[in-house]
Each structure stands twice: as structure tokens, then as C-alpha cells.
Amino acid sequence: MHKKLQRIVVENSDTIIKNWLEQVSEKRKNEYTNAISEDLFQSTSREFVNVIFTSLDNQGLTTELDQFSERLINLGWPLSYITDGLQSFRRVTIDFILSRSEQIDSEHFSTVLDMVDGWVDPIINRLVNEYSGSWENTVSLQRVALQELSAPLIPVMKNITIMPLIGTIDTERAKQIMENLLEGVIKHNSEVVLIDITGVPVVDTMVAHHIIQAAEAVRLIGSTCILVGIRPEIAQTIVNLGIDLGKFPTKSSLRKGFETALELTDRKIVRSKEKDQTIEHMLSSLNKE
Amino acid sequence: MESKSCVHIRQEWDIVGARQLGRERAKEIGFGTVDQARIATAISELARNIYLYAGTGKICFTIIDDLEHKGLQIIAKDDGPGIRDISQVMEDGYSTSGGLGAGLPGVKRLMDYFDVISEVNKGTEIRTAKWVR
Numbered sequence: 311m312h313k314k315l316q317r318i319v320v321e322n323s324d325t326i327i328k329n330w331l332e333q334v335s336e337k338r339k340n341e342y343t344n345a346i347s348e349d350l351f352q353s354t355s356r357e358f359v360n361v362i363f364t365s366l367d368n369q370g371l372t373t374e375l376d377q378f379s380e381r382l383i384n385l386g387w388p389l390s391y392i393t394d395g396l397q398s399f400r401r402v403t404i405d406f407i408l409s410r411s412e413q414i415d416s417e418h419f420s421t422v423l424d425m426v427d428g429w430v431d432p433i434i435n436r437l438v439n440e441y442s443g444s445w446e447n448t449v450s451l452q453r454v455a456l457q458e459l460s461a462p463l464i465p466v467m468k469n470i471t472i473m474p475l476i477g478t479i480d481t482e483r484a485k486q487i488m489e490n491l492l493e494g495v496i497k498h499n500s501e502v503v504l505i506d507i508t509g510v511p512v513v514d515t516m517v518a519h520h521i522i523q524a525a526e527a528v529r530l531i532g533s534t535c536i537l538v539g540i541r542p543e544i545a546q547t548i549v550n551l552g553i554d555l556g557k558f559p560t561k562s563s564l565r566k567g568f569e570t571a572l573e574l575t576d577r578k579i580v581r582s583k584e585k586d587q588t589i590e591h592m593l594s595s596l597n598k599e
Numbered sequence: 600m601e602s603k604s605c606v607h608i609r610q611e612w613d614i615v616g617a618r619q620l621g622r623e624r625a626k627e628i629g630f631g632t633v634d635q636a637r638i639a640t641a642i643s644e645l646a647r648n649i650y651l652y653a654g655t656g657k658i659c660f661t662i663i664d665d666l667e668h669k670g671l672q673i674i675a676k677d678d679g680p681g682i683r684d685i686s687q688v689m690e691d692g693y694s695t696s697g698g699l700g701a702g703l704p705g706v707k708r709l710m711d712y713f714d715v716i717s718e719v720n721k722g723t724e725i726r727t728a729k730w731v732r
Contacts, residue, residue: 480611512618512636514643515699522699543636550637551644551705552691 315425316366318410319403327359330402334395346387354387358395366429375433379440389441393434400430461487463494470571471500472564476509484520491524495533502571503528506564508539518553525558534574536560538567605659606646608677614646617658624660625671629731637709638671638729644702645675645725651696653679653723663728670711670730678722685715 319326334355361378382392407422408414460483464472471494475487495503505521507513513521525535537560540548548555561567572578604624606617621642625635642658649656656677663670682688689707694700703725707713710727717723 478615480614512639512643514640514647515701515705516643516647519699543633546633547636547640547709550708551640551701552708553699553701553705 315407315422318407319366320363322406322410323363326403326406327356327363329406330359330399331355333398333402337394337398354382355395358392359399362396362399362430362433365433375436376440379437383441383444389438392437392441396430396434396437400426403430457486461490463490463498465494465498465500466568469499469501469575470504470568471495471498471502472504472506472568474506474509474564477511479510479517479520481516484517484524487520488524488527492527492531495528495531500533502534502536502574504536504538504564504567504571506539506567507537507544508541508564510539510544513544513548515551515553518548518551518555522553522555522557529558534558536567536570538562538564603659603661605657607655607657608646608649609655611650614643614650617646618642621658621660621671621673624662625729628662628664628669628671630671630729634729634731638673641706641709641727641729642673644706645673645727648702649675649677649679653677656722668730670728672712672726672728673710675725675727676722677724681719681721681723682715682717683719685717689715 331352335351338351357378361372361374364374365372403426404422407426408419411418411422459476461473461475464474466472473487473491473494479487491503491505494500505524507521510517521537525537528535535558537555537558540560540562559567559570561570569579604620606613606620608614608617618639622635622639625638630638646658649658654677656675656679659674659676661672661674663672687693688703690700691704692700694702703715706725706727710729712726712728712730714726715723716726
């Protein structure tokens, strides 16, 4: 029975394809694919329908299907194009077969539905899986990328290390900040660590709590932690919240913090005279011109 | 004039979503940067409380603009375990999760209006607002 139905479909594939293309194009007018050019839409739809028919010939999923889905994903076609397209394909095919059938009873009806479902459903599943797989992949890649950015530690000078923090701090990141900080202090033999929170949008009790803990842990292994980059509005919210940051030094900017760090390690920035003279020399030669 | 929008809190990153929406609303009404930071911090505290203690809940923002005052109302609502002793959680330094215990009293100080309604095993609703001066 299935074979017979399949023959009807294959023999009349041209009519089915024509009906389907008409329906898809009709739907397109008020839809998401407006930005795609007519030519590209037509050729993709033709290819799509060919892929569907090869899967019927081969009695299952094909490499053409995989290639087709990969290309659609790369081009960024919406998933709804595929699901809607296959939905209307199902409708068109069922309508067509039923219009060709001599007797229509419930048994025949269910055989037709069964045959078309067995054909279209695996394709839908495969394509949806491919799409969601590619999204999951993107999300996990971004998570890794974010993790790499989350708590960098920069040894700027002997015994002085800076950790610039940018963006929201969540529990996961707070854990990493603590680990990287302690590991880095030991590795670089830092006496002073500067934590820069210029880029942290909100300092709430959780963020403050984690920073206090990190600073305390740094103190335990014998280094000093300086919190820098406290913007005026952040200072006010910290005071309103009633958070006590009095246990370690804090500074408004990285520059001031760095100066303090140099003081703590018995150093200071001195301008070398030679350079001064060369700059003056250059300026005077410029004036002459 | 009133307009309302809500953010559901289900995972930790929803806290950021709530905060951003709140900050945007605050900017629209015309709060300065300091008040924007206060509002964002308060939302962060409320949303984190929902995430930590109730699991899920929502934060709703209402822009209030009438004759008496203009400002942003924030309602944090959950169906969590509720608060047994409200006067205790309003004390500085009280925390059941090992935090700083500055959350709710902090929010009260950050905002202009603050009210807690809570029933044990039913849930908690915190209403708070900040007025534009």
C-alpha cells in the first residue's frame, strides 16, 4: 500500500512541487524572509524540495539533507522557514494523494497520513536537531570565550599585579576571580594586587562580599590588596548598603592605586633627565622651523 | 500614566536582565547616574534574594507619574518559603546564606519607599519605590 502511494507521489512530483512552491511563495509575502532576494528564495526552495524527494527515493535521511541544513545554518536562515515549509509540504502532499484516491475511508486516510508522516517527520527532526545543535555549540563557545575573559591577571611590574574586572560578576566568576588571584599572587610573587572595578556596572552586597573575601584571602598569603576604580555613584551605593570596605585600602582610580602600590614596594616614578632634554631639544628645533 | 513591565527570575543571569531593564526605565524617567546606580543595586539585591531563597519569582516595574510624585515603583514577588521574622531580616548583618546581611536593610536605605509583605510558606512581596526629585 505504501509503495503504491509513493509511486503516486513520485510520478506527480512536478505537480506537488508546483503546488508547494506556490503556497510557500504566497506565505512569504507577509513574513520573516522579506529581506531575502526573490531569486535566492526560489532557488533555495527548489533545492529544499529536491532534498525532500531524494530522501523519499533513498528511503531515509541522506547526506544531501545534512549538506543542505549545514548551508542554511551558515547563511542564517530562520528555522521557521524549514518548519513552516515542511508543514505546508505535508499538507500539499496529503491533499494531492487524497484528491487522487478513488475511495476515501478512514482506513485509507490513516494510511496516507502514516506514509507522509513517516517521510516528513524524520526530516523535520533532523533539521531541528541540526539547528539546535549549532545554537548549543555557539552558546558553549561563547561561554568558553567569556570564561577566558572573566578574570585576567596582569603582572605589570615586579611584585605588582593588576586584575581588571569588566562586566557583571556572578557566582561562577567570583569563584574564578578568587582562584586566579591567589594563584597569580604566588606565581608572580606579588606584594601588591590591584583589583580594578571601573568596568563593573553594579556593586551589590554579593559582589562586595566576594571582593572582601578575595582581599582577605590575599592578605592571608601575605600580600596587600588595593581596590581601585570606585566611581562616585558606586561609592554612594556602597555607603547606602552599609558595606564595610575599611579592611583594605581603596582608591578612586587605577593611577592612584598604582602610585600607592609603588610606595608600598618602596619605589616611585622618576623622570629621567636625559629624556627631558631630548624633548626640549625637539621642541626648540620645532620652534625654529 | 502607568506602564508596567516584568522580568521573570529563574536563573542567575536573569538578575542582570532585571537590572538592565530597571536601569533603562530609570533613565527614561530622568533619574541621575547616582540614583540609577542606586536603583540598579536595589534591583540586584531583590532579584538575588528571589534567586537564592525562593528559586523563581518576578520583578515588576511601574512608572508612576501623577500630580503628587513621579518615580519608579519596583515590586519583587515570589512564591517561596517566605520570611519568618521580618524585623530580624531588616537588621544589618543578619544572613542565613553566609552573605553580608546588608541586602534588605540596604535596599531600604537606597530607596525612598519600602514595604515587605510575607507569609511563611506562601511567598514574599516587596514593594519599593524611588521618586525623582
